[in-house]
Amino acid sequence: MSTNLESFSSAKALIPGGVNSPVRAFGSVGGTPRFLVSARGAYVTDVEGRDYVDLVASWGPALLGHAHPQTVEAVKQAAERGLSFGASTPGETELAQRVIDRLSPAVEKVRLVSTGTEATMTAIRLARGFTGRDLLVKFAGHYHGHSDGLLAEAGSGIATLSLPGSAGVPAAVAAQTLVVPYNDLDALRIVFSEHGDRIAAVITEAAAANMGVVAPDAGFNAALIDLAHAHGALVILDEVLTGFRVSEAGWWGLDGRDGSPAYTPDLFTFGKVIGGGMPIAAIAGSAKIMDFLAPVGPVYQAGTLSGNPLAVAAGIATLTAADAAVYQHLDRTAAIIASATSEALSHHGVAHSVQRAGNLFSFAFREGAPRTYEQVKQQDAFRYGPFFHSMLDSGVSLPPSVFEAWFVTAAHDDTAVSRILDALPAAAKAAAAA
Numbered sequence: 514m515s516t517n518l519e520s521f522s523s524a525k526a527l528i529p530g531g532v533n534s535p536v537r538a539f540g541s542v543g544g545t546p547r548f549l550v551s552a553r554g555a556y557v558t559d560v561e562g563r564d565y566v567d568l569v570a571s572w573g574p575a576l577l578g579h580a581h582p583q584t585v586e587a588v589k590q591a592a593e594r595g596l597s598f599g600a601s602t603p604g605e606t607e608l609a610q611r612v613i614d615r616l617s618p619a620v621e622k623v624r625l626v627s628t629g630t631e632a633t634m635t636a637i638r639l640a641r642g643f644t645g646r647d648l649l650v651k652f653a654g655h656y657h658g659h660s661d662g663l664l665a666e667a668g669s670g671i672a673t674l675s676l677p678g679s680a681g682v683p684a685a686v687a688a689q690t691l692v693v694p695y696n697d698l699d700a701l702r703i704v705f706s707e708h709g710d711r712i713a714a715v716i717t718e719a720a721a722a723n724m725g726v727v728a729p730d731a732g733f734n735a736a737l738i739d740l741a742h743a744h745g746a747l748v749i750l751d752e753v754l755t756g757f758r759v760s761e762a763g764w765w766g767l768d769g770r771d772g773s774p775a776y777t778p779d780l781f782t783f784g785k786v787i788g789g790g791m792p793i794a795a796i797a798g799s800a801k802i803m804d805f806l807a808p809v810g811p812v813y814q815a816g817t818l819s820g821n822p823l824a825v826a827a828g829i830a831t832l833t834a835a836d837a838a839v840y841q842h843l844d845r846t847a848a849i850i851a852s853a854t855s856e857a858l859s860h861h862g863v864a865h866s867v868q869r870a871g872n873l874f875s876f877a878f879r880e881g882a883p884r885t886y887e888q889v890k891q892q893d894a895f896r897y898g899p900f901f902h903s904m905l906d907s908g909v910s911l912p913p914s915v916f917e918a919w920f921v922t923a924a925h926d927d928t929a930v931s932r933i934l935d936a937l938p939a940a941a942k943a944a945a946a947a
């Protein structure tokens with residue numbers, strides 16, 4: 514049996530930083546990343562045979578818990594029939610129908626791709642092709658994947674590593690993206706008044722969850738859509754993280770429900786839960802816009818593995834099992850863990866704000882809820898490392914960055930939640946002592 518340390522050393526010799534996605538390297542919390550060998554329900558197990566209650570959930574996809582039996586069975590059966598055909602399958606239409614059932618009338622057509630990055634990249638190209646304009650507006654602290662135009666002041670790993678963006682992005686490409694503070698309609702109005710007729714689209718996380726969780730102000734999404742539409746620009750609601758997680762119809766479904774103004778974005782992007790742990794993502798919207806995609810329209814997009822039959826099977830099984838009871842369980846479990854964590858931090862005098870967006874939550878180590886990326890950065894982020902490691906030592910795996918959301922699953926039962934609650938006092942004490 515090798516140790517986590519040995520696994521990490523071997524990986525570093527062959528893989529940059531030892532990881533295939535930067536945040537996995539524990540860059541901001543320090544220490545040795547756990548190398549995992551299996552995952553089941555609410556637990557993950559590392560190479561040393563230790564198990565952890567998991568609040569990463571593969572960064573979102575594991576809505577039902579890891580290795581959910583119906584999902585695994587569906588993938589096994591699909592595998593028996595062949596791994597990839599490079600031709601259309603009935604399952605792709607079925608998955609598209611599931612998405613439309615949950616998001617009608619805002620969604621009429623769906624195109625499947627393999628990653629969230631591809632989904633947002635394609636949505637932006639589609640918006641540009643549809644409007645005949647070039648500029649893109651994004652919000653500081655939002656993460657939409659790693660394509661060239663989207664890394665300016667991005668959240669997730671870019672925030673964790675305190676980078677302004679990425680090397681290797683041509684200046685001419687970066688210049689096509691205008692970055693605006695989140696939850697700041699006045700700033701958005703100014704950008705539209707200066708560049709309105711050149712803006713193809715605004716892309717926004719439906720509720721920001723890559724700078725820690727920062728929900729949009731009530732009415733913000735609706736107002737930004739009105740503003741964009743007044744200038745002939747489209748809005749891409751990025752639900753890669755929130756879609757099918759915070760409700761049956763994602764954040765869009767929640768926003769409508771709480772009495773805030775209803776709105777219809779032009780395009781949605783989905784990922785994570787839609788593939789239940791397999792690589793599926795999607796672009797979705799009205800037929801009028803979606804039919805601008807090839808082969809019907811002039812905007813090109815393609816993929817050898819797009820709509821892969823195993824991934825589609827996992828997606829259908831996940832959306833089939835994710836019923837109202839699942840979402841109620843997620844909401845309840847998130848509320849219990851969030852309030853217990855807050856109590857533990859308060860008990861040890863650690864200033865913090867509980868950041869919630871439906872069943873997604875995180876903690877900002879500061880007084881008062883941050884609404885923008887600038888405010889998010891003004892926190893005692895150094896307290897998170899000791900908090901994180903204390904939880905890990907107690908058998909609870911949290912996201913290894915203060916700028917990431919905590920994810921619960923349908924498999925987090927009383928036993929799993931108890932382990933989390935039992936671990937909190939020591940972790941809060943470690944955060945206080947930092």
Ligand code: PMP
Binds near residue numbers: 629669723753754784
């Ligand atoms: N958009 C959002 C809102 C995301 O959270 C992510 C991934 N965390 C992406 C896009 C990119 O998805 P992927 O990692 O599958 O490329």
